[in-house]
Amino acid sequence: MSTKEKKLSSERLQRVIELCKSVEERGVDPFAVDVDDIIATLQKYFPEWESTEELALDAEAIQYLASVIQNQGDWVKHRSTSLYTDPFLLEEKIQRLNKEELATLFTKVWSPIIELEQISISSLAEALRYWNDLLPISERWQKNGPLQVEAGATTWEELVRLKILAEKTFLEELEAFWKELKQKVGENEKILYWDFVGADTYSETIDRAYMTSFLVTYGYATLELHPLEEEIFIKPFTKPRSELADKRMVSVPISVSHEEWMNWKEEKQT
Amino acid sequence: MTRKAYYSRKIKRATQLLFYKRHMKPGVKGWELKNALGSDYPKILKVLDNHLEKLDLQVKTVFEDKEPTEKPTLEELNKARFFVTLRGGLPSRDAKMMGWRIDDIAGLAVAVSYIISKKGKAPREEVNDLLRTKLPGWRVDMNLNRYIRSGYLAEDENNMLYLDWRTRAEVDQKELVDLLLGTGT
Numbered sequence: 001m002s003t004k005e006k007k008l009s010s011e012r013l014q015r016v017i018e019l020c021k022s023v024e025e026r027g028v029d030p031f032a033v034d035v036d037d038i039i040a041t042l043q044k045y046f047p048e049w050e051s052t053e054e055l056a057l058d059a060e061a062i063q064y065l066a067s068v069i070q071n072q073g074d075w076v077k078h079r080s081t082s083l084y085t086d087p088f089l090l091e092e093k094i095q096r097l098n099k100e101e102l103a104t105l106f107t108k109v110w111s112p113i114i115e116l117e118q119i120s121i122s123s124l125a126e127a128l129r130y131w132n133d134l135l136p137i138s139e140r141w142q143k144n145g146p147l148q149v150e151a152g153a154t155t156w157e158e159l160v161r162l163k164i165l166a167e168k169t170f171l172e173e174l175e176a177f178w179k180e181l182k183q184k185v186g187e188n189e190k191i192l193y194w195d196f197v198g199a200d201t202y203s204e205t206i207d208r209a210y211m212t213s214f215l216v217t218y219g220y221a222t223l224e225l226h227p228l229e230e231e232i233f234i235k236p237f238t239k240p241r242s243e244l245a246d247k248r249m250v251s252v253p254i255s256v257s258h259e260e261w262m263n264w265k266e267e268k269q270t
Numbered sequence: 271m272t273r274k275a276y277y278s279r280k281i282k283r284a285t286q287l288l289f290y291k292r293h294m295k296p297g298v299k300g301w302e303l304k305n306a307l308g309s310d311y312p313k314i315l316k317v318l319d320n321h322l323e324k325l326d327l328q329v330k331t332v333f334e335d336k337e338p339t340e341k342p343t344l345e346e347l348n349k350a351r352f353f354v355t356l357r358g359g360l361p362s363r364d365a366k367m368m369g370w371r372i373d374d375i376a377g378l379a380v381a382v383s384y385i386i387s388k389k390g391k392a393p394r395e396e397v398n399d400l401l402r403t404k405l406p407g408w409r410v411d412m413n414l415n416r417y418i419r420s421g422y423l424a425e426d427e428n429n430m431l432y433l434d435w436r437t438r439a440e441v442d443q444k445e446l447v448d449l450l451l452g453t454g455t
Contacts, residue, residue: 025428027391078389085447087387091400093450094383099376099404105449106379109442111355114327115296116289 009045010054013061016041020064023071030071038065177211178220181236190224193232193254194264202261209256223252280307280314281321288318288329288354295421297332297439300348312347328357332439353439377401377413378422383450385423385433386443394429 016038022028042061049055094102159165168176185191197208212234215221219241224233232254284307287298303311319329333342334349342350384400385392394414401410414431417423421436437443 025430027388027393027430075389085383085387085451087384090383090387090447090450093453094380094400095403097450097453099372101453102376102379102404103372105453106375106382106441106446108449109445110375111328111330111357111440111442113296113330113436113439114289114354114356115291117291 006048006054009048010057012041013045013057016061017057017064020061020068023068024064030068030075033065033068035065035069035072174211174214174218174220177208178215178236178240181215181221181234182238185236190233190235193223193234194260196234197256198261198264198268202258205261206256209254225252277314277317280311281318283307284311284314284318288352295351295435297351297353300350300352303352304348309344312344315352322354323357326357327354329353330355330439332435351435351439355440373405373409374413374416377405377410378417379446380404381414381417381423381431382433382437382441382443383446385431386447391430391432394425394431397431 019033023030023033038061042058042065046058049058097105156165166173181191181196184196193212197205197212199205199208212221215236216223216234219237221234221236224235225231226233232252284303287303287306292298300311303315307314315329322328330353331342331347332351332353333346334351338346380400381397384397388396397414398410401413405413414423418425418431418434421434422440423437424432424434426432433443
């Protein structure tokens with residue numbers, strides 16, 4: 001199919017969609033749509049569609065056609081109910097009746113809803129309380145302009161104190177922590193995880209465990225696991241190893257709960 | 271508390287709920303009645319309906335979707351809206367006293383019956399044209415807007431008119447069509 005033919009076919013589908021839409025939206029008689037003819041057209045064009053837009057248009061046409069068929073079904077159902085009346089016949093009857101006759105007839109089938117509105121003493125009292133508490137409109141609608149704050153200068157120390165800036169960069173902090181690890185290990189090559197991470201307070205211990213996790217991830221140290229003894233050692237490298245990132249990494253979850261910290265502290269004291 | 275006293279108290283509460291307007295729309299939702307009266311509220315409404323019959327009033331149920339063909343389930347009732355309406359018709363001279371002119375009622379009758387004949391929805395333009403045959407042009411739009419505001423009709427973005435909740439609550443649609451077709455035969 002040439003591009004021109006495809007364009008014409010697309011336009012035909014657009015017209016089909018518009019026709020089906022008018023049934024749904026403007027109450028056009030659904031039987032004015034020749035469903036068989038549209039299905040034949042869709043079948044004819046379908047093998048030629050290639051792009052996503054063309055296939056979407058085809059799907060949209062089928063969807064709207066389905067709604068027309070549903071409308072046809074509803075129409076038949078309505079005709080079979082006792083409420084069905086030929087609109088032309090009804091229009092003719094309405095034309096013949098005068099206003100008084102129409103109104104009289106309607107009141108025979110009209111049962112208006114009974115609804116009352118009445119204020120009670122308690123709701124009146126509540127309304128008065130509300131009124132007394134209500135600020136005058138001049139106060140409620142007062143427009144507050146934006147607060148003018150004089151711009152000033154701040155210092156680096158002030159920003160550190162407000163925790164907007166860190167005292168050291170993270171990498172500087174990590175390197176200092178690595179040096180501390182190497183000092184603590186000394187000749188032994190490795191140190192028990194809790195002996196390195198554990199501190200006097202629990203919050204400091206959590207901070208140290210957090211930094212230790214980065215030491216291992218960034219290749220400054222490694223973990224040695226002894227599952228049978230349930231011991232974890234931390235071994236610093238003499239130089240950071242960047243090649244670790246290329247190898248298969250394994251995550252080692254280590255619990256640093258308050259209970260474990262307490263146990264470690266007690267053991268240390270004894 | 272005796273059974274009689276229990277029902278008497280519940281019926282009083284149901285009467286207050288149904289008669290007094292609590293929201294923008296009149297009537298009470300089933301779930302509101304369930305909260306206030308308990309899960310046996312359909313039974314209480316039935317007893318109240320028997321009492322109201324003597325006053326030519328009734329408890330009317332308007333279901334959220336179509337009226338169920340069989341006995342409604344408690345879930346359907348919870349979603350429905352309950353009203354108190356007149357049981358019988360209303361003399362047209364009394365309708366005048368409710369703030370409705372005879373033109374307004376005739377216009378409503380025409381609009382409602384035409385929409386019924388068009389399977390529940392009709393273009394506003396068509397209803398407009400039909401009303402213009404009997405009412406002055408300036409009144410037609412005003413009246414249609416009033417019917418929409420009161421909840422007799424609803425209009426969508428394509429200017430199609432539908433029957434709204436108040437018509438379903440107040441108008442016996444089948445009887446209206448029958449009466450209209452029966453005229454002049």
